[in-house]
Amino acid sequence: MENNIKHIGVMTSGGDAPGMNAAIRAVVRACTFHKIKCTGIYRGYQGMIENDFEELNARSVRNIINKGGTFLKSARSKEFRTADGRKKAYDNLKEANIDALVVIGGDGTFTGAKVFNDEFDFPIVGLPGTIDNDINGTDYTIGYDTALNTAVEAIDKIRDTANSHNRLFLVEVMGRHAGDIALNSGIGAGAEEILIPEENLGYDRMIESLKRSKKSGKTSSIIVVAEGDRTGENIVELAEYIKANLEGYEVRFTVLGHIQRGGAPSCYDRVLASRLGVGAVDALVAGQRDIMVGVVHKKVTYVSFKKAIAGENEIDTDLIRVADIVSI
Amino acid sequence: MENNIKHIGVMTSGGDAPGMNAAIRAVVRACTFHKIKCTGIYRGYQGMIENDFEELNARSVRNIINKGGTFLKSARSKEFRTADGRKKAYDNLKEANIDALVVIGGDGTFTGAKVFNDEFDFPIVGLPGTIDNDINGTDYTIGYDTALNTAVEAIDKIRDTANSHNRLFLVEVMGRHAGDIALNSGIGAGAEEILIPEENLGYDRMIESLKRSKKSGKTSSIIVVAEGDRTGENIVELAEYIKANLEGYEVRFTVLGHIQRGGAPSCYDRVLASRLGVGAVDALVAGQRDIMVGVVHKKVTYVSFKKAIAGENEIDTDLIRVADIVSI
Amino acid sequence: MENNIKHIGVMTSGGDAPGMNAAIRAVVRACTFHKIKCTGIYRGYQGMIENDFEELNARSVRNIINKGGTFLKSARSKEFRTADGRKKAYDNLKEANIDALVVIGGDGTFTGAKVFNDEFDFPIVGLPGTIDNDINGTDYTIGYDTALNTAVEAIDKIRDTANSHNRLFLVEVMGRHAGDIALNSGIGAGAEEILIPEENLGYDRMIESLKRSKKSGKTSSIIVVAEGDRTGENIVELAEYIKANLEGYEVRFTVLGHIQRGGAPSCYDRVLASRLGVGAVDALVAGQRDIMVGVVHKKVTYVSFKKAIAGENEIDTDLIRVADIVSI
Amino acid sequence: MENNIKHIGVMTSGGDAPGMNAAIRAVVRACTFHKIKCTGIYRGYQGMIENDFEELNARSVRNIINKGGTFLKSARSKEFRTADGRKKAYDNLKEANIDALVVIGGDGTFTGAKVFNDEFDFPIVGLPGTIDNDINGTDYTIGYDTALNTAVEAIDKIRDTANSHNRLFLVEVMGRHAGDIALNSGIGAGAEEILIPEENLGYDRMIESLKRSKKSGKTSSIIVVAEGDRTGENIVELAEYIKANLEGYEVRFTVLGHIQRGGAPSCYDRVLASRLGVGAVDALVAGQRDIMVGVVHKKVTYVSFKKAIAGENEIDTDLIRVADIVSI
Structure with missing residues (x-):
């Protein structure tokens, strides 16, 4: 042959x-x-x-x-x-x-x-x-491995500045249908919450969870959101919702986008x-x-x-x- | 003393x-x-x-x-x-x-x-x-120097994937009142356009410029946008505008956000x-x-x-x- | 229980x-x-x-x-x-x-x-x-995964400058008893030769291989050497040997050392x-x-x-x- | 014209x-x-x-x-x-x-x-x-700016692992005639000692300084050495000298070499x-x-x-x- x-x-x-x-x-x-x-x-x-x-x-x-x-x-x-x-x-x-x-x-x-x-x-x-x-x-x-490292390195930088009181950062990562990137990079970056399409947690449970998190002594939070998650319509809207429904938090967001497809x-x-x-x-x-x-x-x-x-x-x-x- | x-x-x-x-x-x-x-x-x-x-x-x-x-x-x-x-x-x-x-x-x-x-x-x-x-x-x-490097490294990764035909990437960097970060990181990353609050170019000139750029043989473009630039209401809206007014382009966006404040x-x-x-x-x-x-x-x-x-x-x-x- | x-x-x-x-x-x-x-x-x-x-x-x-x-x-x-x-x-x-x-x-x-x-x-x-x-x-x-990335990123930088004619770079990575780091980082970095303790190639075969490599059109070479490899007594001595026995090559070396144990x-x-x-x-x-x-x-x-x-x-x-x- | x-x-x-x-x-x-x-x-x-x-x-x-x-x-x-x-x-x-x-x-x-x-x-x-x-x-x-960042990032990784007791790390950076890279990267990396050709400190003063450093409560030290410094014959020899003359220290060295010439x-x-x-x-x-x-x-x-x-x-x-x- x-x-x-x-x-x-x-x-x-x-x-x-x-x-x-x-x-x-x-x-x-x-x-x-x-x-x-x-x-x-x-x-x-x-x-x-x-x-x-x-x-x-x-x-x-x-x-x-x-x-x-x-x-x-x-x-x-x-x-x-x-x-x-x-x-x-x-x-x-x-x-x-x-x-x-x-x-x-x-x-x-x-x-x-x-x-x-x-x-x-x-x-x-x-x-x-x-x-x-x-x-x-x-x-x-x-x-896949590279994309996870890219996401984690980006979120690490946000972590550096997250140490102020009552800050909440949303980070959108890739994954229209699957939460693997969000789940792994979320664990890797030490995120407080990870929103994935397989769960679509819903607003109420997310807000509850953030309140618990604050009670446990956390002064700031990073939430990693898979592109395909539908807890909110999109990340801008999600940020607005949290601002409106969670007292005393400054909310910021980052959309990693195609950064995750590149890099050595x-x-x-x-x-x-x-x-x-x-x-x-x-x-x-x-x-x-x-x-x-x-x-x-x-x-x-x-x-x-x-x-x-x-x-x-x-x-x-x-x-x-x-x-x-x-x-x- | x-x-x-x-x-x-x-x-x-x-x-x-x-x-x-x-x-x-x-x-x-x-x-x-x-x-x-x-x-x-x-x-x-x-x-x-x-x-x-x-x-x-x-x-x-x-x-x-x-x-x-x-x-x-x-x-x-x-x-x-x-x-x-x-x-x-x-x-x-x-x-x-x-x-x-x-x-x-x-x-x-x-x-x-x-x-x-x-x-x-x-x-x-x-x-x-x-x-x-x-x-x-x-x-x-x-x-300042670190923030510039962070922005440029992120845009480099987008550049890696930008080599397809007819892709347009918007990247929002910090700078509510000043375009220095956008201007320097835009030059550093080899951006095709840089939108800064000192200029607020306006839709028409931006679209014209992108058309020229395409004619000159460029197959994809990266546009660095300072947070405070008001060419569009915000980056989401700007992306929508370009999609609607520039034929044949796929448009994607990234918001670097607080990534720029962190890092070694x-x-x-x-x-x-x-x-x-x-x-x-x-x-x-x-x-x-x-x-x-x-x-x-x-x-x-x-x-x-x-x-x-x-x-x-x-x-x-x-x-x-x-x-x-x-x-x- | x-x-x-x-x-x-x-x-x-x-x-x-x-x-x-x-x-x-x-x-x-x-x-x-x-x-x-x-x-x-x-x-x-x-x-x-x-x-x-x-x-x-x-x-x-x-x-x-x-x-x-x-x-x-x-x-x-x-x-x-x-x-x-x-x-x-x-x-x-x-x-x-x-x-x-x-x-x-x-x-x-x-x-x-x-x-x-x-x-x-x-x-x-x-x-x-x-x-x-x-x-x-x-x-x-x-x-282990981090150490491999660290080694590869370092060798990438050497690769950037290796493009001159007739340059040969030796890079010592960790591994006293095992060649896994050398083998994987060597493949990852695109090394021309990888010297590992499991083989201890010997001077003659290494020189032969470098000569073949040159004939095939390569203008410079990177050799990754595991700490424990005994082709030479140590990397300094190995560099000297190559200089003496391979005509027309500039030889340089790098010892990564504990860089590989650190990093995010x-x-x-x-x-x-x-x-x-x-x-x-x-x-x-x-x-x-x-x-x-x-x-x-x-x-x-x-x-x-x-x-x-x-x-x-x-x-x-x-x-x-x-x-x-x-x-x- | x-x-x-x-x-x-x-x-x-x-x-x-x-x-x-x-x-x-x-x-x-x-x-x-x-x-x-x-x-x-x-x-x-x-x-x-x-x-x-x-x-x-x-x-x-x-x-x-x-x-x-x-x-x-x-x-x-x-x-x-x-x-x-x-x-x-x-x-x-x-x-x-x-x-x-x-x-x-x-x-x-x-x-x-x-x-x-x-x-x-x-x-x-x-x-x-x-x-x-x-x-x-x-x-x-x-x-120049890139080379400094490269050196500092490498030394940062060594710093991560230097936290054990009684460890001493020598890092050779470029600079045959000038100590600028060593001086700046040494400050940037928080080195305990910086050896440059402009000073050629000499063994005795270096050993004295390391002893003082230990007394002040430091449990490990990083010494950045410019290629052209002649405190020792070369870094291997310098490492041996310190081992022989400074009790109770484990000594390790890294030679950055051409890593400093490459990179984005x-x-x-x-x-x-x-x-x-x-x-x-x-x-x-x-x-x-x-x-x-x-x-x-x-x-x-x-x-x-x-x-x-x-x-x-x-x-x-x-x-x-x-x-x-x-x-x-």
Whole structure:
């Protein structure tokens, strides 16, 4: 089987995540190792449709392991959702003699990959690259660890100034559907409250909790709020509500936004990306396809795209208990 | 004159700033050097009124030079604005045998100090500690340099992810009355536009400028907005306006908020704080009072409180030109 | 069983590690949660012998989760290796009505704990706190993740300047007996060579490898060297050897030293420390003893001290292969 | 005069410094602003001799303001010290129709520029880019502020772990001839001792001072040592000496090395680089040459190359006094 693959294309797609460059680098160098030609595809599926290709070699990817973002850029492609768009993409790959693809992204990316493989029987292996850690079949996604550190470092700075009396700080972190970033960064930053979409605590319980917190001797509070939490309509409104309903508090807010998607990747994310990049090429060389490479209990593992995107994210209830205890 | 001062009180007041701890440490150790007793006053003028004092020695202030915030805490005091409040404060100082004060803060702090000195003929020397760099008689205030670095590091992370097509990021930084933080951090972060209260550009010119920017080949833009800029009502509203009036742009925003007040101080702020802390005690020992210690062209200098707070902040127009040129 | 434990002592011992403060905080607050009295023991076993105790409550441990080091301090104790020393320690615990201990440290700490438990039948639970990640029964030790990030951030800076022609940088990282820090930080930092005690590559192969590297088009190289590697006598000598035996290279070196033990802990280390701290108190409350709390595949688990310290560290050979491939 | 310059070459030379990229970017964009063609010269004078040129436009320099190092690379050139080498360089500039040069570097760079201008009457303006801050005619050089922050952040981490009893840490920072980095980073990091080439304290006084320090209640010490200090032969030898002559201390050392040359530039260095880059092109446009652009008391100023390189560095004795007082 091994000799079938002579030319691999690599791309990043969807929301970018720190460590994507490290993953591309590992794919390119694993190609060099296996004596396979490697071509970078710019701007994900859209670049595939628009023939935005560039040959890469081991030297093309030097000095990028520590850079946030993705030098191949990332884009969302409406056209790839059409049969016509995918046909164009396929024709371009054939024209360029690309035999197989490594795609780095999240569930949208893998859904596209699965459809493409089903239609054209084209070998694709996926790498989980997203700060949301919401992919099945891998313990961690590339970028998640970095995003947590970024959030925690930002909240640490707020903590420095929070020591005055009766101050309340709201910090919005990413997570439209899942509270993992909020829960972990909230614990990491020592937040007094953590609001997550899985709970949507509600105004009354939040206010009660803040009152208890004050009684226990706390003179200021930090509340970490996941983007997707619906305790308030949004963070501005939430801040207004608290001001109106909790006497004697000065309320301030911070919206971290895309800060969390950038920054130099953590060592964990770089090593993970390196392992998965090598693992993806190994898999293609071994004749595998239609799978995602992940890491489970520190070992590289493989899971079908179908399973990777099937998952329901479940919040770790043990960790919610830990959050409650350490914020006493 | 030198032997008059036997006991100095030190406090921080107003919004806190990185480097305040380094300043307190320098004051305390300069007292040790001059064989003067030193007492820390918690929570600024309010703690002076409430007798919230603690004796400090050289060992009390170890391991704080690198900490953000202020371990003496800071508060605003309504009571100190009343003659009664100030009388209480004076009585507490007398009771504690405190001969002189070093106050670390901004213009509000110095205004209070001036009134207090006028009323009770009490020796006070001030240190400029505020991230706003809006004090006359000093080139830099303690905390300003750190706040700029914090803002720039945050925007760098956004820059990492901004490389997609047609993305526009708004980043709100501090500065209610002055655009210095926005202008400097905007240049430092390579922002495409900088909105400052001194200009209040207006919607039309901003939209025009963004259109030009796009034409010149830029595929994404970062706009740094000072809190006090009134191009839009606020950043949420500004984002909505741009979305509605600039075709084909995805708009995202970040509010840095109090992140800018925290964090480990930069080397510059620590050295500045150390110099000014020593300078303040030197001044009191030399019989000076009713002045602020600042740094002008790398030398420690003294200016009356009256002058320190009289200033109108003027934006550096040369720097606006530089901003325009480097964002071409 | 639950009601047996009324008073827990907590201490840190051995080399300190980032996240120890977060672990102490979690232990103290878990005690509050379980309505158990908690006493901090300063300077590890030595403080136990010297009765250096302080009662802690939920408020005592605020604002420490982000601090490197350990506020309870850490020390090595020769006296605790004697029966007399341990007897004194035991008497002090009894005198203070302490029923059980949580000890945070590495294999030396657990060895001591095991002996103490064997002699006095005293309930002890351990937490793995060491940057070396060399403890059996846990996937990660508290501090390891932070140390890797610290090393990688430092090497990133060297990478920035390494882009001149024919420069070679040696960077010594921690690891007297194990190459894990070198291997992971080396991959993370994109090092061209990684020298670890498990291999002790030897001069000739190292020089050969550097020559190949140069031929492949690399214009500069970073070599990460574990403290315990014996390819050279030490890093100074290694630098000299390369200078003498590899033509046309400028050689520079950096010794990271204790930089790796400090710094604000990463989010991962803080969450790990929080989970394990809560897990330790849970275990004592449930009547367990003579065990270490660890994390295995993201779940809190327990292992006997005997097993925790029995381990031989084995280097991950898959990861060595990844290192070889990504440095092509 | 203004129309004489139609084409500017820009290069970096000597030891690299954080902010050099920001300076290049500013030069390139100021050229765009003035409608002047701009060409990047790789590897300094050596690239000038080897015709290693690339045309640059405003888009070529995007996303580099935050990167350490210099994308034009830097090299030392022996050949440029010969008349032949300089002739080749001149011919290449003429061939490429380059009318003027902006050179970014230190005293070696300016010495070369001066010679070249004298020989060929070629318009050159210099920018001070070096971490050493040892250039006359400017308050600060590009990169100095960042190097101080890097040193201080590293020492902060050591401070975290230094809290055990009787530990002594030596940290070697850059500065072969000047103690400015050591003095400022030592104050910033709260070092107990600072050893600089301007003083070369000597063993006896250092040991005496450490003994006093211990008596005053300090339980551990950090000593910052400038590379060029000759209290000991080198840091390894110094560590051995202290171990042998100061009872009861554990001694550890760290060599920061080239870490100090890298890293993302501070906001100050980026703004400085932006101002000076614009100022350099302004100067050439105005017909100036044979000068360096610097900043004096916050204003852009010009000084002849002759003066820029004539200077004797003098250590700030006031700052030495501050260092002594705050380390009490």
